[in-house]
Amino acid sequence: MRVAITGGLIADGTGAEPTPGTVLVEDDRITAVLPPDAVPSGAEGIDATGNIVAPGFIDLHSHADFSLRTSPAAESQLAQGVTTLVAGNCGWSPYPITDLATLQAGTAFLGAKHDWSWNDLAGFAATLEPAVNLALQVGHCTLRIAVMGNARRAPSTDELRQMQDLLRAAADQGAVGFSTGLIYAPGAYASPEEVAALVATAAECDLLYSTHIRNEGAGLLAALDEAMSAARAGGARLDISHLKAVGKANHGLVSEALELLDQTDLDVGWDAFPYTATSTTLTTRLPTWALADGALLERLADPTERKRIAEALRSDKLLSPDSVVIASLPPGRYEDSRGLSLTEIARRDGVDAAEIVLRILENHQAAVSVVNHAISEDDVITVLQHPRTAIASDGWIMDATGPGHPHPRNFGTFPRVLGHYARDLSIFSIAEAVRRMTSLPASRLGLDDRGTIKPGAIADLVVLNPTTIADKSTYDDPWQLSVGVEHVLVAGQPALSNSKPTGHRPGRVITS
The missing domain is CATH 2.30.40.10 (Urease, subunit C, domain 1)
Structure with missing residues (x-):
């Protein structure tokens, strides 16, 4: 052609x-x-x-490996100009599989409709026939589940070796990276030494190390130090996922984070989404010990353990029930609560926020996604303005319509940067915005034939109207495709x- x-x-x-x-x-x-x-x-x-x-735009941070297979048309992505999605982020990938039930439970909040007919990366890749490209990473949480389930302990020497062997096998089958999600169980149970050992294996295989760091609040700088220490020890290329500071008390901390990243001699990059809210699973509000061994629902059924979890929630300054909104959840008692805050739901039930969190989780198999309004607009602009910030969505919704109240970043990330931040606010030029979406993420992945328009490059291309390009999706009405x-x-x-x-x-x- x-x-x-x-x-x-x-x-x-x-x-x-x-x-x-x-x-x-x-x-x-x-x-x-x-x-x-x-x-x-x-x-x-x-x-x-x-x-x-x-x-074509390259989304350096998505979870499309849990959605693209069953929504291959990728309408929400094509409407944004996205031609390549990098998946397997935040420690989660749908492979390798040895303990399917535990992996399904751990990733239920992503709403995957897979038939799970594969065991490894190659088997998963063979099932795909999408409209856009997919680059695959292998997740640390998934590796841990494959070897040791949801155990809240350090791996034995043999278990660590098994995780390293599975990581090498994924690299041999075409993985482009290794990721951690150190706020998610069971990844949160890993020591810095365990993470560093796996990062060294990733570097040995020339994989990018992508990390959702251990703390994005008051412990942001210490968490960045941990990530950089692991990358330095193993000689890995490092990407900090969705760089931000969560919680009002921590607003402004991104300036110190950027200064810290600028001062290092490591091969490090980072990505960000252009919104003041995050989106994650409601279980991240809980202390990680409550999720150990996959026994959260059993603990909630035990009055003593339930009280202990509730007390931990009540002492958590980051719970912010006014700001946490239900995005999606399976059928059950609270399915009419999509789009409502924890405060609103608690008021309706006549209980406090801690109790409503537990009720929602126990009535919906703990598979609940939320939107958390916890980032300052000034911080968003500070991070976006830095020339080394790649644009990424952290999304996974591929369809144009559907249930629930998903985060608008699924539908509007790239047009929002081009239209709102570049054209309207002029924090950088449209050409610079394009660089953050193309050659910058391509360079982090080592993709020499993508991300630029030049002879010999793969013809992933987008034609956009700079005057009309805009995101339409909102928190109140998210199911709207971008235009332009x-x-x-x-x-x-x-x-x-x-x-x-x-x-x-x-x-x-x-x-x-």
Whole structure:
């Protein structure tokens, strides 16, 4: 297939000022960048007059491995111009599998509809036929479950070796990274020494180390030190996931975090989403000991243990019940509470916030996702302005419509940066915004043939209107696709044409 994109301004992904030109695509590659008046013969034309032509956006932090397989059209992503999703983040991946029931329970908050018909990365990848690309990491929580379940203890020497062997096997099958989620059980039970040993194995396999650090509140700087120590000891490339400071008392701490990251000599990067709320599982509000051995529901049924958990919640200054809103949960007593805060639900039941957390969890198999309004807008801008910040969503919703009250970042991350922060607030240029979404994340993954518009690069391309591009999804009404992306090519094939999905499935699993 031969395609010529004509009439547009080319933002090539390097951050350089957009210039007029024609992009020529043959099969899955860009073969030439021509003068604006060049009209190659025999090529199917895409008129980009008045628009920007950019490399397809690379989402460095998603959880699409739990959704893309059953929602391969990826409508929410194509509407944003995303052509590559990096998954296996925050310590969770849907492989390797040796203890399926425990893995399903641990990842239930992600709402996966998998048939779980595989055991390893290669088996999972073989089931995919998506509209966009997927790069896969292997998660530490999943490795721990595969070897030692939900045990709240250090691994034995043999168990650590087994985790390292599974990590090497995933690397051999094409993993691009290793991730930790050190606020999630069972990853939270790992010592810094365990994490460092696995990071060293990841470095041995030339994998990126992506980490949801152990503390994003008052302990932010210490948690960054832990991550950098592990990367330094093992010689790993490091990415700090969704850099932020959570909790009002910690607002402003991101400036010290950025200073700390700037001062290191490590190969380190980070990503961020352009919102003042996080989204995670409600179980992260609990002390990690309450989740040990996968026995949370049993502990909630025990009056003594239940009281102990409630007391821990009541002493937690980060619970912030006014700010925590139910996003999604399976059928049960509180399914009409989606979109309501913990305070609102507690008031309705006539109990305090700690008790309502326990009631919601026990009535919904502890598989509850929440949106937590806990970040300051000033911090969001501070992190976004730093030239080493990659843009990433931390999302997983692929569909245009569905149940629940998901975080708007699933639908609007990239257009929000381009429209609100670049065009409207001018915190950086649109060309610089494009760089943060293309060549910067590609460089963190070592992908030389993606992220820029140049001859020989894979033809993942987006045509967008810089005047109209905008996010439409809101916290109150999240199921709204972004606007302003007019065309998307994935490996040279049209996946979005005139802002409508074509139904083609040209995506592939990208290996290291």
